[in-house]
Amino acid sequence: MRRRRLPSGWHLVLAPMSLVTVLPFVWMVLSSLMTQAELNRFPPPIWPDAVDLGGYQRVLEGSDFPRWFLNSVLVSGAIVVAQVVLCGMAGYAFARIRFVGSRLVLVLVIATALIPFQLTVIPTFLIFNKVGLTDTLGALIVPQLSSAVGIYLMTSFFQSFPKELEEAGRIDGCSRFAVFFRVVLPVAKPALAALAVITFITAWNDLFWPLVVINSEAKYTVQVGLTTFQGQHRADWPAVMAGTVLTTLPVLGVFLFGQRRFIQALTGAVKG
Amino acid sequence: MTSTATALSRASRHTTPPDRRKLADNITGWTFAGPATLIILGFSLVPMAWALALSFTDSDLMSPGRNVGLENYRALVADPVFHQALRNTALLLFLYLPASLVAGLAVAVLLNRKVRGIGFYRTCFLVPYVASATAAGLLMGYIFDRDFGLFNGMLVKLGLPAQGLLSSPSQAMLVLTVIFFWTRFGFSVVIYLAALQEISKEVVEAAAIDGAGRWATFRHVIVPSVRHMTVFLAVWGMIDVLQFFDLVMTTTKGGPANATVTIVYYVWQLAFTYFTAGYGAAVAYVLFAGTLVLIVAGLLLARRKGAMR
Numbered sequence A: 001m002r003r004r005r006l007p008s009g010w011h012l013v014l015a016p017m018s019l020v021t022v023l024p025f026v027w028m029v030l031s032s033l034m035t036q037a038e039l040n041r042f043p044p045p046i047w048p049d050a051v052d053l054g055g056y057q058r059v060l061e062g063s064d065f066p067r068w069f070l071n072s073v074l075v076s077g078a079i080v081v082a083q084v085v086l087c088g089m090a091g092y093a094f095a096r097i098r099f100v101g102s103r104l105v106l107v108l109v110i111a112t113a114l115i116p117f118q119l120t121v122i123p124t125f126l127i128f129n130k131v132g133l134t135d136t137l138g139a140l141i142v143p144q145l146s147s148a149v150g151i152y153l154m155t156s157f158f159q160s161f162p163k164e165l166e167e168a169g170r171i172d173g174c175s176r177f178a179v180f181f182r183v184v185l186p187v188a189k190p191a192l193a194a195l196a197v198i199t200f201i202t203a204w205n206d207l208f209w210p211l212v213v214i215n216s217e218a219k220y221t222v223q224v225g226l227t228t229f230q231g232q233h234r235a236d237w238p239a240v241m242a243g244t245v246l247t248t249l250p251v252l253g254v255f256l257f258g259q260r261r262f263i264q265a266l267t268g269a270v271k272g
Numbered sequence B: 001m002t003s004t005a006t007a008l009s010r011a012s013r014h015t016t017p018p019d020r021r022k023l024a025d026n027i028t029g030w031t032f033a034g035p036a037t038l039i040i041l042g043f044s045l046v047p048m049a050w051a052l053a054l055s056f057t058d059s060d061l062m063s064p065g066r067n068v069g070l071e072n073y074r075a076l077v078a079d080p081v082f083h084q085a086l087r088n089t090a091l092l093l094f095l096y097l098p099a100s101l102v103a104g105l106a107v108a109v110l111l112n113r114k115v116r117g118i119g120f121y122r123t124c125f126l127v128p129y130v131a132s133a134t135a136a137g138l139l140m141g142y143i144f145d146r147d148f149g150l151f152n153g154m155l156v157k158l159g160l161p162a163q164g165l166l167s168s169p170s171q172a173m174l175v176l177t178v179i180f181f182w183t184r185f186g187f188s189v190v191i192y193l194a195a196l197q198e199i200s201k202e203v204v205e206a207a208a209i210d211g212a213g214r215w216a217t218f219r220h221v222i223v224p225s226v227r228h229m230t231v232f233l234a235v236w237g238m239i240d241v242l243q244f245f246d247l248v249m250t251t252t253k254g255g256p257a258n259a260t261v262t263i264v265y266y267v268w269q270l271a272f273t274y275f276t277a278g279y280g281a282a283v284a285y286v287l288f289a290g291t292l293v294l295i296v297a298g299l300l301l302a303r304r305k306g307a308m309r
Helices: A011-032 A054-061 A065-096 A102-114 A117-130 A137-144 A148-159 A164-171 A176-187 A189-205 A208-213 A222-232 A237-257 A259-268 B002-013 B017-042 B045-054 B071-077 B080-111 B118-130 B133-143 B150-157 B172-196 B201-209 B214-225 B227-242 B246-250 B263-272 B277-308
Strands: none
Touching: A011 A237, A011 B080, A011 B118, A011 B133, A011 B172, A054 A065, A054 A237, A065 A102, A065 A137, A065 A148, A065 A176, A065 A189, A065 A222, A065 A237, A065 B017, A102 A148, A102 B017, A102 B277, A117 A208, A117 B045, A117 B263, A117 B277, A137 A208, A148 A189, A148 A259, A148 B017, A164 A176, A176 A189, A176 B017, A189 A222, A189 A237, A189 A259, A208 A222, A208 B263, A222 A237, A222 B133, A222 B246, A237 A259, A237 B118, A237 B133, A259 B118, A259 B172, B017 B045, B045 B277, B071 B277, B080 B118, B080 B172, B080 B214, B080 B227, B080 B263, B118 B172, B133 B150, B133 B172, B133 B246, B172 B227, B172 B246, B201 B214, B214 B227, B227 B277, B246 B263, B263 B277
16 A cells, blocks of 8 residues: 555645635735835736735724724623523533523524514614613623523534433532533533634624614724724724734634634534 | 513512522523623614614714704605615626535535645635725725736736726726626525535445436535525625625725715715705615515525525
């Protein structure tokens, strides 16, 4: 048997295709390192003459970008923690505990995934307006404390989870709560991580709801901030591209780091 | 909730051990599941009913508004912008849906083999899906800019005429469809790839032994085995298309001359920039009804096709 095989011919098909998909992002990074004069040339250069960090400086010092970034971190962080805990608990209950109404409620919850947010957004805005919570970070967090996808993912995970572990815990005289937090949660880490990755990416990338409910610039998330920044600095493309790079880095990092979990969550949400 | 209450009172009357166990299960069950489900149902069913009520008023978002009956729905029938939004959304649906299914399956088949670096390729296809629509929109809005964009720059370098792209009423929606496809089709690839990996090697080999060529194997073994994923992706794609907003917001803002207004973008404009929230709610309801009809029709069609096989 040969030890080394020749590289497969399929690379000739796959490499160009995947390159075309990521090339715009490569150019996003390259153009963020150009000067305004370079980017205003036509046709625009592919490669920067020299690395120029002016774009990054202008977006970081000439706008509230750091503030928006912090807001996004706070909001997405809170949403991730809440969903992991609440959806984890709910999924466990639906999969394991027989309680009145559980079937009906689970079906209702999953059915809500079909309701477009655009249908509910106007009344949701009115609710927050009524309690005086518009234009607060809280308004961004509260509607996303839990999600139908999260509950569905966790329910199907716990349905396939071996019962023996919990039974051992119950025999030792632990309450349901103690069993859940001490025995079940530590073993469920992979599924919770998958939920955390998918929730973070969704929360970080959200544009519609923040755009609706936030007015003051100090409370923008990165996505809203970037959109308005572009509106105000149309000519300063290096700065817009620098902001885009900085906005994409966190999701890209979480995705690359948690890719296996992310794919599990995407495909796990489908099976069932 | 009432059934819980009766169950609780029934359980408390007879405190035999199994009943006590049932009571305990009901209490822990609801304590565990209650918060998460209350939030979801509270933020979907309540606003849903409210939106229906709003759609019969002339609410301006700040005041409750007068009851105008079916006036909003009647106005909708004659609204040229709404018609334009319907046409734009339909065009996106007809171009994007088949393309994402065919390309998704094709790429997944290409990726479903033991080639070194396959994980790297899969990552590449998912990157645009993971990046925010804001980032994708700003980046592509610049690449496809008529006057400064990289795309026209390349055309000119190749000696071809520059195009109107996002500034052209006839091309803008097509360019947006391309951008949308680029950001979304990685999802189809991943879903199809997961399905392909579950097809047993024996089935494919058996087909080969029976003399089936590559195309015949693909047509008669692979396509039917991933059919449930095709149905799922079609439904998911429809929901995705009907909620198309972010890219419009960050590239064309519906222009030029409403050429890229989608239904959802129109809902947003009506409610939050023109403050005609009642009318916006009516448009949103028509969108929702349309989504449901399309999904149910799609599922019925898939079931009939499945039964025929």
